[in-house]
Every structure is written in structure tokens, then in C-alpha cells.
Amino acid sequence: MNTTYDPSKESEIYKAWEDSGFFNPDRAPKKPRKAPPRSKPRKISSRGKQKVFSMVLPPPNVTGILHMGHAAMLAIQDILIRYHRMKGDKTLWIPGTDHAAIATQEKVEKEIYKKEGKSRHDLGREEFLRRVEQFAKESHDHIVRQTKRMGASLDWSREAFTLDEARTRAVREAFKRMYGAGLIYRGGRIVNWDPKLQTTVSDDEIEWKEEKASFYYFKYGPFEIGTARPETKFGDKYVVMHPKDGRYAKWKDGQKVELEWINGPITATIIKDGAVDPAFGTGVMTITPWHDATDFEIAERHKLDKEQIIDLRGKLLPIAGEFAGKKITEARPLVVEKLKAKGLLVKTDENYTHRIATSSRGGGTIEPQILTQWFVDVSKKFTLQKPLKGSGLKEIKGINPRNEISLKELMYMAVRSGQITILPKKFNKIYFYWTDNLRDWCISRQIWYGHRIPAWYHESKCIPRQGHEADVAKCKEVIVSDVKPKCEFCNAEFTQDPDTLDTWFSSGLWTFSTLGWPFGKAQGKPFDSAPFDKAQGGHGKPSKDFLMYHPTSVLETGYDILFFWVARMILMSGFLLGDIPFKTVYLHGMVRDAQGRKMSKSLGNIIDPLVMAEKYGADATRLSLIIGAAPGNDMKLSEDRVRGYRNFSTKLWNIARFIRMNEKPEFASLRSRYTAEDKKALVKALSIQKRVERSINTFRFHEGAELLYHYVWHELADKIIEREKKRLQGEHMAHAGTAHALLRELLRISITALHPFMPFVTEAIYQELYASEAKGDLLMIQNW
RNA sequence: GGGCGGUUAGCUCAGCGGCAGAGCACUUCGUUUACACCGAAGGGGUCGCAGGUUCAAAUCCUGCACCGCCCACCA
Numbered sequence: 024m025n026t027t028y029d030p031s032k033e034s035e036i037y038k039a040w041e042d043s044g045f046f047n048p049d050r051a052p053k054k055p056r057k058a059p060p061r062s063k064p065r066k067i068s069s070r071g072k073q074k075v076f077s078m079v080l081p082p083p084n085v086t087g088i089l090h091m092g093h094a095a096m097l098a099i100q101d102i103l104i105r106y107h108r109m110k111g112d113k114t115l116w117i118p119g120t121d122h123a124a125i126a127t128q129e130k131v132e133k134e135i136y137k138k139e140g141k142s143r144h145d146l147g148r149e150e151f152l153r154r155v156e157q158f159a160k161e162s163h164d165h166i167v168r169q170t171k172r173m174g175a176s177l178d179w180s181r182e183a184f185t186l187d188e189a190r191t192r193a194v195r196e197a198f199k200r201m202y203g204a205g206l207i208y209r210g211g212r213i214v215n216w217d218p219k220l221q222t223t224v225s226d227d228e229i230e231w232k233e234e235k236a237s238f239y240y241f242k243y244g245p246f247e248i249g250t251a252r253p254e255t256k257f258g259d260k261y262v263v264m265h266p267k268d269g270r271y272a273k274w275k276d277g278q279k280v281e282l283e284w285i286n287g288p289i290t291a292t293i294i295k296d297g298a299v300d301p302a303f304g305t306g307v308m309t310i311t312p313w314h315d316a317t318d319f320e321i322a323e324r325h326k327l328d329k330e331q332i333i334d335l336r337g338k339l340l341p342i343a344g345e346f347a348g349k350k351i352t353e354a355r356p357l358v359v360e361k362l363k364a365k366g367l368l369v370k371t372d373e374n375y376t377h378r379i380a381t382s383s384r385g386g387g388t389i390e391p392q393i394l395t396q397w398f399v400d401v402s403k404k405f406t407l408q409k410p411l412k413g414s415g416l417k418e419i420k421g422i423n424p425r426n427e428i429s430l431k432e433l434m435y436m437a438v439r440s441g442q443i444t445i446l447p448k449k450f451n452k453i454y455f456y457w458t459d460n461l462r463d464w465c466i467s468r469q470i471w472y473g474h475r476i477p478a479w480y481h482e483s484k485c486i487p488r489q490g491h492e493a494d495v496a497k498c499k500e501v502i503v504s505d506v507k508p509k510c511e512f513c514n515a516e517f518t519q520d521p522d523t524l525d526t527w528f529s530s531g532l533w534t535f536s537t538l539g540w541p542f543g544k545a546q547g548k549p550f551d552s553a554p555f556d557k558a559q560g561g562h563g564k565p566s567k568d569f570l571m572y573h574p575t576s577v578l579e580t581g582y583d584i585l586f587f588w589v590a591r592m593i594l595m596s597g598f599l600l601g602d603i604p605f606k607t608v609y610l611h612g613m614v615r616d617a618q619g620r621k622m623s624k625s626l627g628n629i630i631d632p633l634v635m636a637e638k639y640g641a642d643a644t645r646l647s648l649i650i651g652a653a654p655g656n657d658m659k660l661s662e663d664r665v666r667g668y669r670n671f672s673t674k675l676w677n678i679a680r681f682i683r684m685n686e687k688p689e690f691a692s693l694r695s696r697y698t699a700e701d702k703k704a705l706v707k708a709l710s711i712q713k714r715v716e717r718s719i720n721t722f723r724f725h726e727g728a729e730l731l732y733h734y735v736w737h738e739l740a741d742k743i744i745e746r747e748k749k750r751l752q753g754e755h756m757a758h759a760g761t762a763h764a765l766l767r768e769l770l771r772i773s774i775t776a777l778h779p780f781m782p783f784v785t786e787a788i789y790q791e792l793y794a795s796e797a798k799g800d801l802l803m804i805q806n807w
Numbered sequence: 808g809g810g811c812g813g814u815u816a817g818c819u820c821a822g823c824g825g826c827a828g829a830g831c832a833c834u835u836c837g838u839u840u841a842c843a844c845c846g847a848a849g850g851g852g853u854c855g856c857a858g859g860u861u862c863a864a865a866u867c868c869u870g871c872a873c874c875g876c877c878c879a880c881c882a
Contacts, residue, residue: 250882300881308882317880449811651820659819663831670844681841
């Protein structure tokens with residue numbers, strides 16, 4: 024043994040684990056062995072009463088490489104997995120990656136533009152997708168290598184991808200069922216349009232940025248209105264005020280007013296609506312329903328006309344008269360100029376800051392637009408799926424399967440009922456608040472990379488087939504299908520919706536699309552030939568994996584995707600299975616740099632976990648991400664910290680080396696000679712192990728890790744070993760043997776308890792000191 | 808505007824009713840059956856501020872200040 028632990032061997036250790044097959048719970052020994060095995064591990068013939076522990080890995084985006092946040096996630100989850108595996112539970116951890124639709128597409132688009140100066144439209148859909156897939160594959164391979172390097176004991180035989188065949192079947196089945204239940208609808212609604220990426224984005228993908236702007240007050244007939252966006256005011260013909268605003272009491276709802284506006288005289292209508300804040304500006308505003316969410320809602324309430332002012336490229340439409348074709352940013356000062364010339368500008372407030380919506384993906388300014396999109400209706404009532412007998416599906420507490428419920432209520436109840444526990448607790452309130460205020464989820468995206476929406480549109484020209492001349496009116500306009508449908512009555516073709524689905528639609532299915540769902544006919548067949556499950560609402564025969572591992576035990580992820588992902592998984596499994604996707608949600612904090620900033624490429628403050636692992640070992644990297652990070656709190660990471668834990672690896676290694684150096688051939692039988700002090704030391708070690716166990720069970724990993732760090736360094740090394748040196752070098756060989764036996768046993772307890780935290784060094788030590796010749800004798804599967 | 812969290816040693820953070828803790832940094836000493844990526848000894852704190860509850864408060868309650876985050880339709 025060398026004086027320092029050599030982390031470059033970690034890849035070999037990982038390979039030994041992987042080759043053993045024990046990452047796969049079907050191949051892992053049912054009960055970990057206490058004694059070295061004499062023969063090959065027993066195969067499990069029946070489920071028996073073995074406890075099950077299952078998790079899915081939150082699939083990293085195939086947009087590049089893993090960062091420290093991923094490393095922290097892998098470390099925490101691997102602790103849970105290794106602990107449960109050593110406890111003897113049937114333990115499954117499913118790996119996978121996320122196609123991350125918009126994020127990946129954008130990344131590749133940028134790259135192609137940079138290298139070749141071409142846009143995706145220049146390449147065409149097919150060629151562009153080929154490029155994205157190529158990129159995604161390379162990215163995937165890199166991510167898998169990194170994940171293994173961190174020691175994550177995932178069952179690679181079950182690896183999944185949110186855009187592979189099996190998951191595509193799941194997505195289409197889910198879409199079809201939700202459409203069938205009326206929970207997915209297509210409609211004209213106000214959406215967040217990103218003129219830069221030419222796609223809609225969801226509410227959650229918006230980043231608000233403060234911007235300084237001028238705030239103008241204009242004369243609008245007898246009123247004065249304030250606005251920061253005069254260039255949108257061309258179509259404004261409604262003037263809105265609060266119904267209880269005394270200043271405007273003489274104006275009646277619906278009353279008409281003739282007035283002079285940007286491009287000439289118009290007739291405006293008075294509208295009274297509570298959404299207006301009397302204290303803001305003049306308490307009067309005009310509305311632009313096509314380009315503002317609040318205005319849209321007011322218009323909906325009062326059934327007002329809506330007119331489009333700005334096109335999808337961000338340019339003004341003919342309604343703007345002389346300004347048509349101009350970009351909105353160009354038009355703004357010109358419009359102000361014109362209104363001023365007409366004497367309608369009252370005053371300008373230069374010190375006005377407002378928040379503008381930008382896309383968190385492309386950074387472009389969001390321009391709300393009314394567009395025909397696909398939505399998930401979160402408020403529509405439906406009857407909850409009734410779990411089939413013997414299917415392993417459980418009812419969601421507090422919801423009678425025969426009662427009607429909305430997705431919103433379902434998401435709320437699954438957590439409120441206590442069936443799903445969110446840790447740390449503080450996130451419960453945030454979750455409830457979110458579900459309470461949830462609006463319909465826009466799921467269509469105008470991008471190419473992703474799950475194509477399985478909806479087909481009837482071409483407008485109907486050429487009735489013979490004998491069906493009278494049926495043309497019955498032709499279905501939209502058919503949801505995974506294959507190209509044919510019209511019953513005419514020869515018209517169907518064309519598929521060009522849009523793709525929001526990436527979270529597919530990741531929402533992750534906990535069960537990775538376990539063999541959809542069941543029945545669709546399972547295992549290429550999706551082109553597999554019809555959607557006809558028995559709408561039927562479950563089919565559940566897969567073995569599903570029965571065994573669903574709902575998953577724990578969902579561990581960053582708090583930043585509580586809404587994006589966690590909530591959507593609850594929604595999806597609630598509707599499609601009538602079940603919860605997981606029992607406990609544990610949310611970890613973000614990893615930040617030493618100054619507390621987010622790690623990002625532009626700041627150049629990214630600490631690459633792979634570099635850390637090469638330099639200091641994966642174990643040290645893992646420990647640095649665990650210790651000092653309280654549940655749900657952000658943590659600051661610096662290389663110093665990692666270095667500190669590398670020293671601990673070395674310390675542990677040297678303890679092992681010292682014990683090996685003092686091997687006494689006769690140690691084996693000397694247990695009975697333990698003194699009272701020896702026994703006390705053993706009891707202490709075991710009690711530490713118990714406390715570590717408790718820390719893992721309560722998701723307080725930093726406590727367990729710190730406890731072990733302390734015990735090993737300042738108790739085992741500094742006190743016990745120093746003390747035992749006397750006995751070891753004494754004349755009395757038997758006493759020396761006893762001392763050695765004690766140290767050996769204490770170290771074994773220590774590395775066992777430490778294994779989930781630092782799998783590599785502990786395995787290396789186990790192989791040096793404890794393993795038998797038998798193949799597959801690994802610390803990884805020793806009894807905890 | 809609403810909500811949540813933070814404020815503890817020089818730095819990074821645990822602790823969340825019972826004698827103020829860890830890691831890093833710092834000071835002094837040390838070529839000991841492993842380890843200098845080490846050991847021994849040590850310095851360093853009105854636990855943000857002001858009240859309150861309690862035998863006892865960093866910990867519970869109230870208010871305030873500053874910092875951070877999340878949510879929201881102020882045109």
C-alpha cells in the first residue's frame with residue numbers, strides 16, 4: 024500500500040462494481056452477506072418480504088456536461104441507494120437523460136450558426152434533427168462517463184431517454200388519454216411568445232428583468248392614460264377604470280366616447296373592471312388584449328374585440344398605419360413624437376422602472392400573443408382513474424375515485440393528504456401556493472426537437488368519397504393519433520401538427536415511463552404499429568418492474584424544479600395511474616461558487632466535478648458537497664473544501680495501512696480477550712453507525728458524514744490508534760494480537776458506515792484488508 | 808405587492824431550549840510503528856438589533872434592520 028490513496032484507480036473500482044451486476048436489483052444478492060461468499064450469489068426466485076427502495080435519477084439535459092449541482096445530486100442519491108442496498112433492500116436506481124427540447128435545440132442552433140452561418144430553416148427539419156441527435160448522443164455519452172466517475176451506482180441495464188422509443192410510446196399514450204378526457208385542448212389563448220426563438224415558452228420559463236423606461240401620459244379623449252408602451256396602442260378602443268373609483272363615477276360601463284388618437288378619430292368604449300388599480304397612474308388605462316395577459320383577461324370577461332398589433336417577428340402590422348412594418352423598438356419614439364405633435368402628450372416620467380419578461384432560454388424579450396396552442400386544462404373536472412385490482416396501484420388518499428376532481432386539486436391533495444411528503448417542510452407552502460394559483464399549462468412548442476404532437480389536421484378541401492357526399496360536414500377536423508389517420512368520408516389528407524411538446528410533458532411521466540408504462544398492447548411494440556390503448560382509462564397488465572418499484576420511494580432533486588418537474592409528475596401519475604409517483608420528495612439546494620454566485624459559463628466560475636475528481640478523488644468531491652450543506656439550503660463550494668476532504672481520504676487510507684502493517688497472524692481468535700475498554704470502543708463505534716443510519720433516514724446527510732469524519736479522524740486515528748500502539752509494540756504477543764483485532768474491527772465498522780458517502784476509498788480498503796478471493800466480494804454489498 | 812429563508816469565530820457554515828461548535832485560516836511546539844494531505848497545545852464569539860416567555864434562549868414569541876430567493880396581471 025502506498026502512503027497516499029490513489030484516486031486514479033477509482034475507475035477500476037467502478038468497473039468491478041459494474042461487472043458484478045449488483046447495481047441491478049434482480050442480480051444483487053437478496054440479503055447482503057456477512058461472511059465472505061463461498062459460491063456465486065444466490066438468485067432471487069421470489070419477491071418474498073424483502074423491502075423495496077426505488078428512485079429515478081432526475082435525467083440531466085443532454086446539453087453538454089454535468090456541473091457541481093449534478094455532482095451533489097448524484098452524491099446524495101448514491102448515499103441513499105448504497106445505504107439501502109447494504110441494508111438488504113431490493114434497491115433500484117434508474118438512470119437516464121432528458122432530451123430537453125428547447126434547451127438542446129437552441130444550443131445546436133447556436134453552434135451551427137456560429138460554424139456555418141446557417142439557421143435551422145436553411146438546413147430543413149430532417150437534416151437539422153439529425154444534427155441535434157448527433158449532438159445529443161455525444162452529450163449523453165459524456166454525461167454517462169461523468170456519472171460513473173462520481174461513483175453513482177445506477178442500474179445501467181434500465182437506462183432510459185425521454186425521447187427514445189419506449190418513452191415516445193408513453194408520451195403519445197398520455198397525450199391521447201388526456202385528450203380523450205378533455206384535459207388537453209387546443210385553443211386561442213394568450214401565450215408567451217419568444218420572437219427570437221420563434222416559439223412559445225411556458226410561464227415558468229420566463230425571467231423578469233428590471234428595465235428603465237420612460238412612462239408617458241397621454242390625453243385619451245376626456246381621460247389621461249399612462250403607458251410605457253405607446254407603440255402597442257394603435258388598436259386600443261377600450262378605456263378601463265375601477266368600478267368604485269369616484270373620480271370617474273359619471274362614466275358608465277359601456278358608454279361610448281369619440282376621441283382623437285394616433286392615426287385619427289376613434290370611438291372608445293368605457294369598461295369598468297376591478298383589475299384596474301386606482302392608485303396607479305391616473306387610474307385609467309386602455310387595453311391591448313392581444314399583447315398583454317391582464318388585458319386579455321379583461322377582454323375575456325367583458326367579451327371585447329381583440330386585435331393583433333405586432334406580428335410574430337416583433338414588427339407592427341398594417342393596423343399601425345404609417346408605422347406598419349417597423350420594429351416595436353423603432354416605432355416607440357416615433358409614436359411618441361407623433362402624439363406630441365398632435366398635442367396629446369401630457370408629460371413624460373423618465374425615472375420609471377418596470378419589469379420586462381425575457382426568455383430564460385434565449386434571453387429574448389417575450390411578446391405576449393394570442394395563438395392557437397395546445398393546453399392542459401388544470402381546472403376541468405374528471406373522474407379519477409380507478410386502480411385495477413391487483414395492479415399494485417393505490418388510491419390517492421382524500422380523493423374518492425368516483426368523485427370528480429381537477430388536476431389542480433389532485434396535485435394539491437396528493438401532498439396535503441400526507442401521502443407525499445416534501446422535505447424540507449418549508450417547500451410545502453410554496454407548493455400549495457403554486458397549485459392554488461395554477462393556470463392552464465401551454466404544452467406546444469414551435470420547435471423541431473422533441474415529441475411531435477400526435478394530432479392531425481384535416482386538409483381544408485373535402486373531396487367526398489363515393490356514397491359519402493352528404494357526410495362531408497361530419498369530417499373530423501382534428502384527430503389525435505400516433506399514425507397518419509384517414510378520413511372516414513372523404514379523400515382529404517391529414518397533416519400532422521408541426522409543433523412539439525414541452526419537454527416537461529415527457530419528463531412528467533418519468534417515474535413510470537421508465538418502469539414499462541404504457542402496459543398492455545402498446546408495450547414492447549414499435550410505436551408506429553401500436554395503436555393507442557383502446558380501452559380508454561384501462562391500465563392493461565402492469566409490468567413486473569412497475570409492480571415492484573412503483574411508486575418510487577424517494578424523489579431527490581433541486582428545489583428549482585419543484586414546479587417544472589415534481590408537480591408535473593404528480594399531475595401525470597395522478598391522472599394516468601390514479602397513483603402517486605413517489606412517497607418522499609427531498610429537495611436539495613443549489614451549489615454556488617465561493618462568492619455565492621450561480622455557477623455559469625459566462626462568469627467563468629464553474630468548478631468541473633470531473634476535474635475535482637481527477638485531482639482529489641470522487642470521494643473527496645462527494646464529501647465536500649455533502650458536509651456543510653443543510654437540507655434545501657444553497658451551499659458555497661471552493662476548491663479548498665475539496666482539498667480538505669482529500670486529506671481525509673488519505674487519513675483513512677493510512678489508518679488501513681497502519682493496521683495492515685501490524686497484522687498479527689494469531690489475531691483471529693482473540694476477540695474473547697477484549698478488555699472492558701476494547702468493548703467500550705466497539706460499542707461506541709456501533710453507536711456512531713446507528714447515528715449515521717438515523718441521519719440518512721431523516722435526510723440529514725451532512726450530520727452523518729460529519730460524525731464519521733470526526734469519529735475516524737479524531738477518535739479512531741488520534742486516540743485509539745495512538746493508545747493501541749503500546750499494546751502493539753509490547754512484548755506480549757497475545758495483547759498485540761487483541762489490539763490488532765480491535766483496530767481491524769473498528770475500521771471495518773467505519774468503512775462500512777462510510778461506504779455510502781465515500782464508496783471508492785472504502786471499497787479499496789475493503790479489498791486490501793477484508794475481501795476474500797471469491798469473485799464479487801465487494802464492500803458495496805456487505806451488510807450494513 | 809405577497810411569501811419564504813438567512814444574519815453564529817478572520818472565511819465557509821452546522822447547531823435550533825441545558826457549559827457556544829466544525830472545516831479552512833492563524834499562533835507555538837514536534838524528524839513518535841501509518842499519515843506533513845501529519846501530530847500536540849493554543850488564540851479567536853455581547854450567536855444582526857430591541858423587547859418578551861422561561862429556573863434556563865443562539866435556539867421559542869413580537870417588533871426592527873440589512874442580505875438573498877420565490878411568487879404576482881400595476882397598465
